Amino acid sequence: MSAVVSPKAESGGHPVRRLGLVGALLSVPALLARGLIRLYRYTLSSIAGRTCRHLPTCSEYADIAIGRFGLWRGGWMTLARFTRCRPGGTHGFDPVPEALPEDARWYRPWRYGFWRSIPQD
Numbered sequence: 001m002s003a004v005v006s007p008k009a010e011s012g013g014h015p016v017r018r019l020g021l022v023g024a025l026l027s028v029p030a031l032l033a034r035g036l037i038r039l040y041r042y043t044l045s046s047i048a049g050r051t052c053r054h055l056p057t058c059s060e061y062a063d064i065a066i067g068r069f070g071l072w073r074g075g076w077m078t079l080a081r082f083t084r085c086r087p088g089g090t091h092g093f094d095p096v097p098e099a100l101p102e103d104a105r106w107y108r109p110w111r112y113g114f115w116r117s118i119p120q121d
Contacts, residue, residue, distance in 0.1 A: 030071040037063045053091035058082060064096045073100065073112050080113020 041059045052058050061081050065074035077096065084090045104111040 027070070030066050030074070033066055033071050033075070034063055037066070052085065053089075054081070054085060054094045055092070056095065058085055061094070061096055068096060069100065069112075072106065072109065073104070076109040076112040078113075080110075080115050083115055 037059050041063075045059060054061070056064065058078070058081055062074070062078040065077040065081075068074065069077065081094065084094070101111055
């Protein structure tokens with residue numbers, strides 16, 4: 001079954017997907033991951049302190065990326081973001097991309113993320 005996408009629906013300008021049974025089952029791990037991210041944000045993050053050098057923070061980035069692109073693609077984008085947030089790494093405004101990179105494929109997941117620097121428009 002393929003997903004039907006309605007343009008610019010009530011989700012803040014993002015398309016809303018109406019998924020079949022298979023799509024709904026695949027979205028369960030993404031929902032669990034997003035729940036764990038929110039649990040981290042409201043418990044451990046407040047204890048450890050908010051020291052992220054990027055905006056949005058890494059946990060916000062992960063939540064948005066997984067919500068927008070799913071667990072596989074968004075997870076790889078998040079992993080790439082974590083590697084940029086190391087000492088000596090990047091800083092500043094680093095939003096989740098609106099679209100996937102053109103050369104990204106499921107079997108080449110490293111292509112989903114920007115590993116060294118923030119892409120310039």
